[in-house]
Amino acid sequence: MKIFAKDKVVFNFSKANQPVYFVEPGETFWVETDDCYSGQIKTETVLRPDIDISIMDCSVGPIAVSGAEPGDVLCVEVLAIQLAEQGVMVTSPGLGVLGEKITEAHTKIIPIKNGFAEFNEKIRLPLTPMIGVLGVAPAEGSVHCAVPGDHGSNMDTKLIKVGSKVYLPVFVSGANLALGDLHACMG
Numbered sequence: 001m002k003i004f005a006k007d008k009v010v011f012n013f014s015k016a017n018q019p020v021y022f023v024e025p026g027e028t029f030w031v032e033t034d035d036c037y038s039g040q041i042k043t044e045t046v047l048r049p050d051i052d053i054s055i056m057d058c059s060v061g062p063i064a065v066s067g068a069e070p071g072d073v074l075c076v077e078v079l080a081i082q083l084a085e086q087g088v089m090v091t092s093p094g095l096g097v098l099g100e101k102i103t104e105a106h107t108k109i110i111p112i113k114n115g116f117a118e119f120n121e122k123i124r125l126p127l128t129p130m131i132g133v134l135g136v137a138p139a140e141g142s143v144h145c146a147v148p149g150d151h152g153s154n155m156d157t158k159l160i161k162v163g164s165k166v167y168l169p170v171f172v173s174g175a176n177l178a179l180g181d182l183h184a185c186m187g
Contacts, residue, residue, distance in 0.1 A: 061178030132181030
């Protein structure tokens, strides 16, 4: 099975991005990814304001699918998701639905053990692994990987999990699939 390393990424979906990986229709492959922060947060001393947000939600690829042509529909089936040993959770003023109530930034490193995100000694969250960013090159322009559209991208839906099939329109030859931003669980 082909394994696509996380060192070849895009920060936007665009037909100008040249494919770096190649698959045949129906071929099974494995993609290594970083979290939405591109691996920038390794300890609780690194806060959201300290990182480079321009490289957030990077996606591994593009992956060209042989024979995919504009007008086709690409079916991506998620067969497995393997998680890292820890996850990252951040808060920062203005971030998220409760952002106006947050007065200072915080980072929490959360161990992943035995099917749970171990928030602390009293709180264990069941894992619900999912893919946050999954998409293809759009018909026109360049769209940052954090921005969803008809080409997919940062959908952050709990529905893109093991057993899911995601159907994406093909706008360019090869489709130029890319993905990243895996979540162990999401509220």
